[in-house]
Amino acid sequence: GGKKAYFEGGQLPLVRRLPYRRGFTNVFRVEYAPVNLSRLEAMFEDNTEITAATLTSAGVLRNEREAYKILGGEIAKPLVVHAPRFSVAARAAIEGAGGRCEDTTDDYRRPGMRREHKRFR
Numbered sequence: 001g002g003k004k005a006y007f008e009g010g011q012l013p014l015v016r017r018l019p020y021r022r023g024f025t026n027v028f029r030v031e032y033a034p035v036n037l038s039r040l041e042a043m044f045e046d047n048t049e050i051t052a053a054t055l056t057s058a059g060v061l062r063n064e065r066e067a068y069k070i071l072g073g074e075i076a077k078p079l080v081v082h083a084p085r086f087s088v089a090a091r092a093a094i095e096g097a098g099g100r101c102e103d104t105t106d107d108y109r110r111p112g113m114r115r116e117h118k119r120f121r
Helices: 037-043 052-057 088-096
Strands: 033-036 068-071 080-083 100-103
Touching (some): 033 037, 037 088, 068 080, 068 088
């Protein structure tokens, strides 16, 4: 006789309370919008300063607060790109074409992040 190993006195067992697909989902994960260098080269002239505002007005980003990352590709124009994140290939391609990569602050967060718990207020 005896009870099953996962029996918890009649309440719904932990195994059945967990979701079907196991694993951790980070609710505070920030998704970065990809911006390819080939798209920047097609849209902007030589030595243009590219910021979140210029990307928004060009229709690449939805708004200026959107998180974005510059990804690699081929580029021949020297551009000055201000972005929170660059891929290694993108940084090498921009600097190889005679442009500059300027890092901006990366303070994107979802509502509720870095907020102290009500128990510790």
